[in-house]
Amino acid sequence: MARYDRAITVFSPDGHLFQVEYALEAVRKGNAAVGVRGTDIVVLGVEKKSAAKLQDSRSVRKIVNLDDHIALACAGLKADARVLINRARIECQSHRLTVEDPVTVEYITRYIAGLQQKYTQSGGVRPFGLSTLIVGFDPYSGVPSLYQTDPSGTFSAWKANATGRNSNSIREFLEKNYKETSGQETIKLAIRALLEVVESGGKNIEVAVMTKEGLRQLDEAEIDAIAAEIEAEKEAVEAAKKAPPKEK
């Protein structure tokens, strides 16, 4: 008689899946990640904990490619992320092989979300402890997209979103300040949102930009420059606020 391993994800009397909710807790403890969609560009930004002196920072890339036109950032258990990313990369190539076409962002998001859901309905396994932000360009229409998945396996498209530590404050900031932007403006908006909760400086955030041509990681100097611009703008706004009362 086949012995069924005790299922880990089961319903509670009031209809909750506690394992999934605990997984969401793990996500909430992970580093902050933000994604902003523009008209011709999508930007991903991730909080980077200061690197240990002896660590080779190049081996800790937090924003990864799933295919030439799709990138992913996540918050939560990094080891789970590695497994999920590998499966997604295989699926991207498998799709290219079976239908001779690259995946759409929606397709691969659906695949990843489906995978995350499978692990909430199987015996002897626990859910993946991560939420992902998936960005890319549709290979046919050239339209940029931003999607988010979570441990329960749900997914949806967003104009801008954040996940991980302090994601609520970032999302509030985005709701107040989001507008349709393009190019450099979108990058600035993403970095401004991230800087709400992260110490300023290129050392503490990793930013990558997805355009029709592909993914580009911004280097520290660039990020520092944009952060400085943002600081200057903030100060100008503060100064303007203080000035008018004096003129009266």
Next chain:
Amino acid sequence: MKFDTSGLESAAPVWGAPSELVDGFSAAPSFEVPNTTDFDGFQKEAIQMVKPAKGTTTLAFIFKEGVIVAADSRASMGGYISSQSVKKIIEINPYMLGTMAGGAADCQFWHRNLGIKCRLHELANKRRISVTGASKLLANILYSYRGMGLSVGTMIAGWDETGPGLYYVDSEGGRLKGMRFSVGSGSPYAYGVLDNGYRYDMSVEEAAELARRAIYHATFRDGASGGVASVYFVGPSGWKKLSGDDVGELHYQYYPVMPSTVEQEMVEAAGA
């Protein structure tokens, strides 16, 4: 306690040992090999048994306006004509056609199966599948049944976002993209007429007439082809059946009976 991975396995049985890394690939179902002493010989015999069934003429070509697909309608079993009215052009969906050559059952079943897969793709991805994708799905299935006796020589013709598409797919697992194809025992004769008269800049009527003529000539010379010459056109708004003419009638259209001089004199003499 035994680690239960049943939830992680896909519904279809997988070739060999399932591995986490290749979970992304979907495998076709397989069946057991028959119990014979000489499997290769058995295979060859099986293939020979279905060979005569490829008695047919089908053709398709891409031109300026779209794709023309044409076929005869005869089914033969050796020297016996079992039917003169077989539908050899299969409507996979409103914008894609498949032709039938080889085993009728195999072609019909797998084309219908392909139609299902195309529809599922549409529902899941909110967009039509491309001709490239559809032909690849069929080719992958046929390749996984390679050597098991399927007999399919089909052309997938359709119109998608990139324009007209035409692929030849067969049960050996081959898949070719091209502008002109003819499949079946009558194909050499059809190629003769088709290759001679083909121009890229033809009107729909000219192209249809070329296809009709090519099928007619194949049915004239090949005993395994005959019946009705059907011609379809696939354009931006989908496929449309243009004509279905009995090849016997076509013969007298192309070569009307002229009384010879002797007969003519006899008629005149009788009248006088």
